[in-house]
Amino acid sequence: MKQGQSSRTAEAAAALRANHFQNAENPVFVDPFAFELTSKGWKKLLTSALTVKVMNSSVFNRTLGLLTGQVVGRSRYAEDLLEQAIAKGIQQYVLVGAGLDSFTLRHAQQYPQLKIFEVDHPDTQAAKQRKLRQFGELPANVEFVAIDFEKESIADALARSTFKQDQAAFFSWLGTTHYLEPETTLKTLASIAQIAAQGSEVALDYSIDYRELEGVERLGSLFVSQFTRFLKEPLKGQFRPKVLHQAVEQMGYQVTEDLSGDGLSERYFQARPDHLRHTIATHMLHLRLQKH
Numbered sequence: 001m002k003q004g005q006s007s008r009t010a011e012a013a014a015a016l017r018a019n020h021f022q023n024a025e026n027p028v029f030v031d032p033f034a035f036e037l038t039s040k041g042w043k044k045l046l047t048s049a050l051t052v053k054v055m056n057s058s059v060f061n062r063t064l065g066l067l068t069g070q071v072v073g074r075s076r077y078a079e080d081l082l083e084q085a086i087a088k089g090i091q092q093y094v095l096v097g098a099g100l101d102s103f104t105l106r107h108a109q110q111y112p113q114l115k116i117f118e119v120d121h122p123d124t125q126a127a128k129q130r131k132l133r134q135f136g137e138l139p140a141n142v143e144f145v146a147i148d149f150e151k152e153s154i155a156d157a158l159a160r161s162t163f164k165q166d167q168a169a170f171f172s173w174l175g176t177t178h179y180l181e182p183e184t185t186l187k188t189l190a191s192i193a194q195i196a197a198q199g200s201e202v203a204l205d206y207s208i209d210y211r212e213l214e215g216v217e218r219l220g221s222l223f224v225s226q227f228t229r230f231l232k233e234p235l236k237g238q239f240r241p242k243v244l245h246q247a248v249e250q251m252g253y254q255v256t257e258d259l260s261g262d263g264l265s266e267r268y269f270q271a272r273p274d275h276l277r278h279t280i281a282t283h284m285l286h287l288r289l290q291k292h
Contacts, residue, residue, distance in 0.1 A: 007124050008039075010099035013175055015042035016071045022046070023056045024276070028268050029072040029079075033102040037131050058275045066279035070205075071175070073264045073278040078172045078203040079103070081286055085170040085201055086111060092169035094119060096154060096188070096204075097176035100128055108139035115141055117163055119154060122146040149180060154188055155195035168197045173204035177237050178282075185237055186247055193251045193289055202253070202287040207238045208280075241283065253287040 018034035021027050035046060045051045054060055061068070082093060091113055095101055098118035108116060116139075118125065125144050132138055147157040163169070171192055177185045185206070192202060245255050259267070261280030269277045 007099060007121070009175065009179070010124060011039040011042055013071050014038035014100040014102075015046060016068045017075065018042075019046055019052070019055050020068055020072050023052060024274060026272075027072070028069075028276075029076040031075070031102055031106070033105045033135070034100070036134065037100040037102060037128070056274065061274050061276045065276055066281075069265070069269060069276050069278040070261075070282055073268055074174045074205045074282075074284060075101070076268055077259065077264065077284045078174055081201065081203050082170050082172065086114060090168050090170050090199075090201070091115060092164065092167060093117070094158070094163070094169055094171045096171055096173035096192075097149070098128070099124065099175060100131075101174070104132065104139060104142050105135055108142055112141060115143070115162070115164075117143050117145055117158065117161060119145045119147050119157060121148060149176075149184060149188065153191040153194075155191040158195055163195070165195055166197055168199040168201075171196070171200065171202040171204075173202065175205065177204060177206045180237050182237050182239060185239075189248055189253070189287075190251050193253065193291075196289055198289060198291045200289040201256075202285075202289075204285050204287075205282050206244065206285060207282050209238045209240055244285070248285075248287055252289055252291050254290050255285070256288050257284070257286040259284045259286075 014034045015038045017029065017031040018038060020029065021031050021034060035043065038046075055065070055068075092115050093103075094117045095103065096119050098120045101118075104116060104118065108114075118128075120128075125146060129138070129144065143161055145157050145161045145163075147154060158165075173188075180188075189202070192200075241258055245258065248255065260283055261278045264278035264284060
């Protein structure tokens with residue numbers, strides 16, 4: 001990631017959400033702001049008839065389109081869980097590595113009692129805030145917390161904010177762990193466990209070891225790996241589910257759900273005419289903090 005610009009993978013993810021919203025029948029995840037949040041280059045591609053035709057063909061959706069399924073599936077999963085958490089009384093929402101997520105534009109006014117903390121690299125945040133201001137004043141219940149994940153802990157970053165450590169929070173951490181060393185991911189989860197109150201929840205996606213994949217999924221995983229390397233944001237983090245579960249349980253988390261790619265496809269992508277589904281290369285993990 002270059003100084004002064006947002007993450008290229010964040011822009012690519014926004015572009016995939018935009019294309020899905022604009023062109024999919026019955027979108028899995030509805031994001032009407034994604035197009036405006038992505039880069040000029042992606043906007044150009046997304047307004048090209050040929051690109052749109054290719055990106056929404058059944059052949060594409062069965063192969064490289066697995067990436068779209070991953071991007072929209074993880075957002076849908078996390079926000080479904082967030083909605084349940086809000087209904088149970090949670091009033092703090094922390095987007096860890098918020099990227100170009102548009103929750104602030106879509107739902108901040110809908111949930112005025114919800115305090116939203118966007119935690120991310122300062123360059124990504126600066127670029128995003130410029131884009132958000134195109135839609136008007138930033139909502140009063142949103143706070144931006146700058147962090148460099150490789151250099152400081154999320155507990156230290158949140159300690160500088162108005163985050164209330166004695167109240168439960170919902171943490172969403174999407175599309176980030178793949179680019180971090182596994183140790184950094186575990187340190188971040190431990191840091192969340194340190195600062196968050198009992199009953200707090202975490203939803204995150206993680207890559208499973210590609211050697212466990214076969215056929216088109218293995219090729220797709222290798223393609224994504226090369227693509228992110230081209231974007232100068234190489235994939236680094238992969239986990240074996242059982243090992244990850246043991247690690248987080250030692251931190252005080254209960255594994256509420258570990259949903260595989262097939263499980264996500266069954267939940268959100270059943271019988272779609274466009275053949276879109278979720279890759280099996282990543283899982284969604286739902287954790288609940290149970291401090292003793």
